[in-house]
Amino acid sequence: LSWTQNSLRSEGLEQFVEEFLPIIRENNPQVKYFLHRSYTECDPFVYGEYTWLRSRRKRVSWRSKHQVLSMVEEMAVGGDYRPGLKRGVNKRLPRGQELWDTETIGHDVFKVHSKWKADEDDLEMPLAQNHPHFVYRKY
Structure with a gap:
């Protein structure tokens, strides 16, 4: 998770980190979360790293904390809820x-x-x- 401190476009991700991330970490201790807070203006991202060096990233600019939670859940099930050839991570x-x-x-x-x-x-x-x-x- 990467975001800019006190930025309006990162407000949803910052609220997610304060409110939902402690509960997620408590229930899933085996999952590693890396937090990168920046002071230079940049877009907030949610990165997902999977086995065999596969990864997905999603921009979460101007999203609410509940939308960010939905994107983190999406990353947990393999990249995307929607069916399609190139949507999820290749199994x-x-x-x-x-x-x-x-x-x-x-x-x-x-x-x-x-x-x-x-x-x-x-x-x-x-x-x-x-x-x-x-x-x-x-x-």
Whole structure:
């Protein structure tokens, strides 16, 4: 949350910080909130940072404290209430983190074949099908 002190356009965000933010922090101690109050005139913003370096930001100039609360709730559910392709934060993993089923056809990527045939199989080795980032591609 960033805003300008004693600015009319930031008044709603400042009231939100005084009234609603202590209650939100008390009920959600795992969520980190960073407050940036400036003395130079700038637009107030609400930033949301998500996993895999994804983020959303919304300008809250001339908003009431209840409108700012609504925007913070929107950020908590993933960026936007409205349905649409580019509205919310993308829930799909980055390509480097996904393990596709087409990459594991005929072999398991986690299974290491020893050149010494006498080595016994490692039963603790994870399977590709049990991996948390395993994805079945539709096409």
